[in-house]
Amino acid sequence: MISPPMVIIVTGPCASGKTTTTQLMSNRLKAELINGDNVRNEMYPDIDFITEHPEKLKQVKSKIFALSEKNFTEGKTTITDYVILGEEYLMRFMDRFKDRLVIKVLFPEKQVTSNRDKERECWTSGPEMIEFLYTKFTKLQELIGIENYMDNGAQSPQETADALLNLIENNQKN
Secondary structure (H helix, E strand, O other): OOOOOOEEEEEOOOOOOHHHHHHHHHHHHOOEEEEHHHHHHHHOOOOOOHHHOHHHHHHHHHHHHHHHHHHHHOOOOEEEEOOOOOHHHHHHHHHHHHHHEEEEEEOOOHHHHHHHHHHOOOOOOHHHHHHHHHHHHHHOHHHHOHHHEEOOOOOOHHHHHHHHHHHHHHHHHO
16 A cells, blocks of 8 residues: 555656556556546646747746645645656655655557557657657656556556556555
8 A cells, every 4th residue: 555645756758657657556556536638637738739929838837836746745645647747847746745755667669559549539749749758858868767657558447556556556666
């Protein structure tokens, strides 16, 4: 069992399975779920590409951090699902939550992500964005740790959620 409070960030490129996986994890843990896309849509419903608005993106990230901190202070485990990270943002989480923070990157092969992206009903990010995000996440490997990257391309969302929860539980025991 995962001992609260914890802050768990599940990130990765578009169509890597973050949203479905975090919903399953949140249900199992009875944890608070912060969906970064929902936060963005609540704050800026008319903006499709938040990356084109750096100040607004910074505000979205600050809101996600504030929600995480509020839940943590209240003794609740929080799971955050968001793609748009960066070194400064991650460092802020690392400095604040220290050993109560877990960051996991869903990182299936690019072709798997491209196929999933094309099959989505809601929206697609396109090959250029997928390539851009793979480059960004590759550069973050040293900070996050390669051991926190997971190729979930051959797994169902439930298998991914179970694997992540098992990894987190095992790490807490050590």
